[in-house]
Amino acid sequence: MKARISNYTRPADSYPGILGRFERQIGVEGFGAESQLTLGRSTALVAGIDGLGGTAALYLGAAGIGRLILCHPGVAEEPDLNRQILLTADQIGEPRVFNAAEAISLRYPDVEVIAIDAGVASPAVSRWLVNSDVVLDCRHNFVERLELNRMCISAGIPLVEAAMDAAWGYVTVIRGGVTPCLECIVGPGDPGWDPLGFPVIGVAAGTIGCLAAAEAIKVLTNWGITLESTMFTLDLADMESRRFKLSRDASCPTCSHLMPAGLGDFDREGRSA
Amino acid sequence: MSSSGINVAQEVELGIPSRKAGGGCGVNTNVGCGSKVMPLDPSVREKVANHPCYSQEAHQYYARMHVAVAPGCNIQCNFCNRKFDCSNESRPGVTSRLLSPEEAANKVRYVANRVPQLSVVGIAGPGDPLANSDRTFRTLGLIAEQTPDLRLCLSTNGLALPDHIDRIVDSGVDHVTVTINMVDPEVGERIYPWVYFEGKRRSGKEAAQILSERQLEGLASLVSKGILCKVNSVMIPGVNDEHLVEVSRVVRSMGVFLHNVMPLVSSPEHGTYFGLNGYRGPSPQELAILQDRCSSGDGQMKVMRHCRQCRADAVGMLGEDRSEEFSGDEALLAPEAYDADERRALHQEIERGREELRAQRESLRIDLGTGYRPNSTVLVAVATKGSGLVNQHFGQAREFWIYEAGERWARFIQTRSVDRYCFGPETCNDDSSPLDRSISLLRDCAAVICSKIGEEPRRALALAGIEAIEAYDLIEKTVAEVGEAIASTNGDRAAV
Numbered sequence: 001m002k003a004r005i006s007n008y009t010r011p012a013d014s015y016p017g018i019l020g021r022f023e024r025q026i027g028v029e030g031f032g033a034e035s036q037l038t039l040g041r042s043t044a045l046v047a048g049i050d051g052l053g054g055t056a057a058l059y060l061g062a063a064g065i066g067r068l069i070l071c072h073p074g075v076a077e078e079p080d081l082n083r084q085i086l087l088t089a090d091q092i093g094e095p096r097v098f099n100a101a102e103a104i105s106l107r108y109p110d111v112e113v114i115a116i117d118a119g120v121a122s123p124a125v126s127r128w129l130v131n132s133d134v135v136l137d138c139r140h141n142f143v144e145r146l147e148l149n150r151m152c153i154s155a156g157i158p159l160v161e162a163a164m165d166a167a168w169g170y171v172t173v174i175r176g177g178v179t180p181c182l183e184c185i186v187g188p189g190d191p192g193w194d195p196l197g198f199p200v201i202g203v204a205a206g207t208i209g210c211l212a213a214a215e216a217i218k219v220l221t222n223w224g225i226t227l228e229s230t231m232f233t234l235d236l237a238d239m240e241s242r243r244f245k246l247s248r249d250a251s252c253p254t255c256s257h258l259m260p261a262g263l264g265d266f267d268r269e270g271r272s273a
Numbered sequence: 274m275s276s277s278g279i280n281v282a283q284e285v286e287l288g289i290p291s292r293k294a295g296g297g298c299g300v301n302t303n304v305g306c307g308s309k310v311m312p313l314d315p316s317v318r319e320k321v322a323n324h325p326c327y328s329q330e331a332h333q334y335y336a337r338m339h340v341a342v343a344p345g346c347n348i349q350c351n352f353c354n355r356k357f358d359c360s361n362e363s364r365p366g367v368t369s370r371l372l373s374p375e376e377a378a379n380k381v382r383y384v385a386n387r388v389p390q391l392s393v394v395g396i397a398g399p400g401d402p403l404a405n406s407d408r409t410f411r412t413l414g415l416i417a418e419q420t421p422d423l424r425l426c427l428s429t430n431g432l433a434l435p436d437h438i439d440r441i442v443d444s445g446v447d448h449v450t451v452t453i454n455m456v457d458p459e460v461g462e463r464i465y466p467w468v469y470f471e472g473k474r475r476s477g478k479e480a481a482q483i484l485s486e487r488q489l490e491g492l493a494s495l496v497s498k499g500i501l502c503k504v505n506s507v508m509i510p511g512v513n514d515e516h517l518v519e520v521s522r523v524v525r526s527m528g529v530f531l532h533n534v535m536p537l538v539s540s541p542e543h544g545t546y547f548g549l550n551g552y553r554g555p556s557p558q559e560l561a562i563l564q565d566r567c568s569s570g571d572g573q574m575k576v577m578r579h580c581r582q583c584r585a586d587a588v589g590m591l592g593e594d595r596s597e598e599f600s601g602d603e604a605l606l607a608p609e610a611y612d613a614d615e616r617r618a619l620h621q622e623i624e625r626g627r628e629e630l631r632a633q634r635e636s637l638r639i640d641l642g643t644g645y646r647p648n649s650t651v652l653v654a655v656a657t658k659g660s661g662l663v664n665q666h667f668g669q670a671r672e673f674w675i676y677e678a679g680e681r682w683a684r685f686i687q688t689r690s691v692d693r694y695c696f697g698p699e700t701c702n703d704d705s706s707p708l709d710r711s712i713s714l715l716r717d718c719a720a721v722i723c724s725k726i727g728e729e730p731r732r733a734l735a736l737a738g739i740e741a742i743e744a745y746d747l748i749e750k751t752v753a754e755v756g757e758a759i760a761s762t763n764g765d766r767a768a769v
Contacts, residue, residue: 121356123542130541130549147544155549253349257466257476 035221051083051205053138059213071116083202120144142189149182162212169208177258184249333659340377341368346400351546378415395426398585403433434491521567533577642684649760650679656723667726678756683749
């Protein structure tokens with residue numbers, strides 16, 4: 001597996017000149033120019049640019065993030081188009097991730113976009129991961145999700161964990177040693193999970209993608225309250241939503257060693273429950 | 274392998290050097306000084322004679338293979354990230370696919386029929402063989418039954434070792450490698466986030482303490498059963514580099530045959546804890562200094578210097594990775610008959626050649642690092658495909674063998690790979706050319722000896738102060754001659 005990388009570089013020092021573009025969000029209470037400049041200095045790695053990840057990446061670009069790292073292997077296929085809104089119908093058969101990067105770059109030329117045509121296991125992904133301020137997990141299988149989770153815990157990088165199935169989805173925010181990690185939540189995952197076998201209402205993927213982008217913006221700017229140690233679920237079929245606390249697993253192979261001895265559960269401030 | 278008829282024997286492989294500071298040797302230069310080569314026990318000699326990992330000389334003639342049947346691991350190491358389905362990384366823990374014991378035995382037979390140099394089959398992961406003991410011992414049983422002339426090897430972290438001594442002995446394994454990176458839990462807790470022992474995940478000093486106790490207990494049992502033991506240690510600068518001299522001393526006192534100090538392979542690309550957190554591997558020079566310290570002074574250990582840190586599914590000679598060539602389904606399924614005759618004939622030919630060369634080398638009286646070191650030595654690099662000869666073009670060399678050279682002196686120091694820290698095109702299409710990389714790799718060498726070199730690289734090397742020398746001859750003979758010539762010139766210069 002060889003990763004291809006394309007770099008869509010933003011014009012140097014363009015950012016302060018375009019603050020005006022963001023005047024509507026700078027005006028949001030508690031956000032301000034400081035948060036906007038922080039976003040402009042930040043790097044987000046979006047693993048997977050399907051309906052969920054593509055939407056998240058697009059909104060991070062719109063919000064004025066400084067640099068996006070996108071990774072996703074393979075070429076676009078016809079059934080992708082119900083949700084992969086960065087792609088156009090004439091791009092079937094072309095590498096998804098480069099076209100997705102191009103689409104973001106066209107809209108927001110001030111964002112530096114790096115596109116990696118490979119999955120999470122690619123050496124290029126871990127190289128960029130250590131230079132990221134937040135990672136968004138938008139892959140479609142447990143093996144890659146757990147690998148990304150492990151690397152984020154090791155490198156101390158916050159992870160926005162978002163997933164969907166049919167019309168239902170979830171979002172939570174993971175910080176190693178503080179919140180439960182993905183492995184605490186799902187264990188080894190579902191070995192029988194078919195990455196291409198689950199149905200998708202495109203709008204559900206997009207909705208969860210927007211929620212993931214919102215969490216990433218909050219993680220980066222410290223504005224608002226994130227979903228750390230909290231699982232938020234939403235079913236678009238009946239608009240039922242839930243929020244519940246998550247607990248750390250005292251024997252988690254990925255993060256239990258980061259836990260003070262004898263303590264199992266933590267609240268979102270990292271205090272034992 | 275018609276060229277196998279020529280080689281210089283390496284006596285250092287044949288005995289445990291007993292070293293004392295000799296006359297005329299400074300504290301820092303006592304490697305190889307005043308030492309005697311004690312004759313090896315004939316049974317040990319027989320065991321290492323054709324094992325590429327236990328003998329630097331043997332690794333020029335014989336091949337090994339690893340079968341990746343052990344996916345799970347009972348400890349986590351901060352330098353390890355097990356990866357499956359990966360063809361462009363070559364380091365421990367990486368494999369293209371996982372094999373069942375039956376597939377593994379089929380693959381061994383398939384490879385054995387096509388690689389007559391094969392002498393050893395090992396199980397080294399991608400996890401810990403003894404954390405997958407049923408799969409491991411079933412595999413060993415099948416291989417012993419179907420390809421009985423191959424040696425069996427095992428590499429383990431040692432946590433489960435004391436529970437499996439009898440099965441290891443019964444399965445016919447005659448070499449075991451235990452990876453020991455510390456004997457002090459204070460050091461260990463920085464290397465191991467957890468161990469899984471007696472149904473519980475343990476972390477911190479407790480984890481390192483348990484691991485260390487189990488490793489040493491297991492080693493002692495193996496040695497008492499007459500199994501030849503090697504200890505692998507990963508040199509992690511700033512974590513255990515100083516401490517490994519103590520590790521070497523401890524394992525030597527327990528009767529371990531060989532200590533393999535390997536460099537940490539670490540960059541973010543590997544996705545390991547150390548890699549993601551900016552821990553660096555040692556330079557080749559730092560590694561060689563530590564290996565010298567382990568093999569001299571208090572440590573006095575026999576040290577392996579030719580390790581290439583191979584994959585969990587490696588096939589071929591050390592330093593050549595043919596794992597991809599044998600990764601297809603046909604290697605796993607073909608229930609073909611086993612033919613040991615070609616290998617037996619080749620091995621006999623190899624041994625005849627080695628014997629001839631042993632005699633030839635003795636007549637040349639070149640010291641391979643066991644006697645008194647001459648006053649003046651330099652480092653030289655050799656381009657070789659093995660078989661004891663300088664026989665490779667400079668531009669084709671993917672690695673160089675580094676020797677300490679002087680009058681009648683050729684001490685093997687290490688191998689250096691041009692590609693070692695480059696994994697796949699996305700990480701290595703930076704601006705440095707292969708020639709630039711080779712030159713920076715050899716910048717501490719006075720000369721590079723190869724069978725042929727072009728004018729451009731010759732000039733570039735000369736600019737870096739490295740002399741290019743063409744030869745097609747015995748490695749040690751050429752090394753000693755070049756070393757003597759350069760060292761004497763240096764001496765003249767010093768006199769002026």
